[in-house]
Amino acid sequence: MSTAFDEMDGWPGDATRDAYAQVKAWLDSAPTELLQTRRAQAELLFRRTGVTFNVYGDPGGSERLIPFDLVPRVLSAGEWKRIEQGLVQRVEALNALLADLYGAQEILKAGVIPEELVRLNPEHQLAVMGHRPSKGVFVHVAGVDLVRTGPDDFFVLEDNARTPSGVSYMLENREMMMRLFPDLVASANVAPVETYPDLLRETLRSVAPEGPEAEPTIVVLTPGPYNSAFYEHSFLADKMGVELVEGADLFVRDNLVYMRTTEGPRRVHVIYRRIDDAFLDPLFFRPDSSLGVPGLLSAYLAGNVALANAVGTGVADDKAMYSYMPEVIRFYTGKEPILSNVPTWRCREPEHLSYVLDHLPELVVKEVNGSGGYGMLVGPHATQAQITEFAAKLRADPHGFIAQPTLALSTCPTLSEGRLEPRHVDLRPFVLTGADGVKVTPGGLTRVALTPGSLVVNSSQGGGTKDTWVAGC
């Protein structure tokens, strides 16, 4: 782990990588006191803006800042081009897969994916079987997690095809860097990200159901101020200029969705929903959900409202399905995947399970349906007791887990107690799919594990973020 590839310095002994020329020069010339002052300034500004997230199960500090690191993560224009092509290919395949799984199921008939992986998957929503969502798009917003282990070695770690979050940090981090270091940002010719909210609105508009209205009404549906990502929901609604609604603000009459306004009911055409399938409609899914809208699913099935992302996308992005993505891409596009998968052992297969049980101390084991870094085992960092406990969980429910080698994630210089130290990073670019195709905003969200040596970058587990540059554009 000590010889990880560094985003700025490459392998030990390499010269500074080209994309980092400006950042390196800046770091060499800037006194660390200045960096620390700027960091305090950034924290103050974020607090004032209220760029906070709520931590579940933490009654004490309910509003927290995600630590922001000043040293940007830089990708060259060339590196980005390949990543972008890979992302477009991957998300096109995800959309094709979902259309197929909820349609003719050709991929199951061809035996590429085991049929039970779909049949037994709780995220495969039978309620929408045979339904073609508006314009055929399932995954309007994807946040594909990438990791890097060498100059040309990018791997997809997860396809987040349900309600990926973090894009507000991508935008706020850039605003912060432009405010604190305008010259530096200008000198590196960084591709702008600020068009994301416009692209998102156009994407949502493009999938509005056909109707007589000239202008469809778009809303963002949030679980409310206590949700961990509430700031982001309000941020996106604001930047798009659309209403931020909660379930109780909407109702369904004659299979049409309306919101309650001061001037009476107003028809809603597109819902960018940031709540999970299970909570969307208490009549179909969890009856105890007070977050959703009774009747919403019927309106959706009648084609009167578009939901982004579509209902049932979870079947395509769990970690068991993930392991088949290279085959999925080949099946639908006829081409080799541009971005590789991390090698994955499916614990549901007996040979894989016994390998995993024998090698737990060197593997990362994840729940098939988990997210946010909860409930995972990082073998090299676990105690014997944790490993024993996890082994028991694995034997009890092998279908629930996959395992991957512990990758030597790339590092990026990060300010720590006044010094620059390497910390592991990942990258989550955001990919939009509308009626008119796939668009990727250059860069994305870089998450950084602030604890020395740690590989867990999730904000809920103490990770921070960095601005992400596609430089030299």
Place this chain on the structure above:
Amino acid sequence: MLSRTAANLYWTGRYMERADFLARLLDATARLSGLPTTYGGDPAAWSGALAAAGASDAFAATHGEPTEADVIRFLTVDTDNPSAICTCIEHARSNARAVRTGLTREAWEALNTAWHEVQRLRVQELTKANVREFTEAVQRAVAVFDGAAQRTMLRDDAFWFLELGAAVERADNTARLLDVKYHLLLPRDEPVGGSLDYFQWSTILRTVSALTAYRWVYRDVVKPWLVADLLIFNDRMPRSLACCYDTVVELLDYLGAGSGRRGPAHRQASHIQLQLHEGDIKTVFASGLHEFIERFIIDNNRLGVAIAEQFAF
């Protein structure tokens, strides 16, 4: 606009206005209680402040005789008080936070900064000696919020509901102040400038930042019936009942223009506005100042209910 959003903005406006009024009330009371009794200093000033804040009952439930220290704490930071300044700012912020899209970034940041500032200041023990720092910070924060809203918000429903809440609350605050002090404002034969009540009257004016305005309007020494006239009928005086209702009716006009409908709230507000424009202070004194104010407070509360009903809060 969403009814829930409208309600949240309306209450953001109300709570910010209430915080500002309480801060001014504390300032004026601290000043009054500091005068020697031979010059109008009032030992009962603090219980008067509680009454004007509408907090007498809440205070009595958890405290004994109102002392200066207790009243200051109760009106600023006491969590037993549902209308303490800190609680108002807290409510304003949580209402605004639930509808971030309803406010511009600048307006939200002003409010959020106010909240952080109050959190910082509430840590210390507040006394007459340092409460000024706290009340000034609150007044400044509300002014910055108002300014940010004025300068950056679109002139549409969001802005109008925010302003509507502030106007309804402001009318309520002025009326409560008058209700507590009405007995001081009744006309009687006093040698001009010789009354000890002079300091009481000027305290009322200070509480609504109107002492200077009074001099400009009347060019006269402070006379109680003119104080009442200024705060009820003068439509150029921003905290007068007449001016508040001009604002309320104007805002309801804007809000109605969108849907082309005039609801019950509109009719009620116009009716009250008419009374405030056709009435005069002599008639009010003849029929009873106290009764007039009491009826206004009830009418103003009814308008609040009508607004909530009409816009489906």
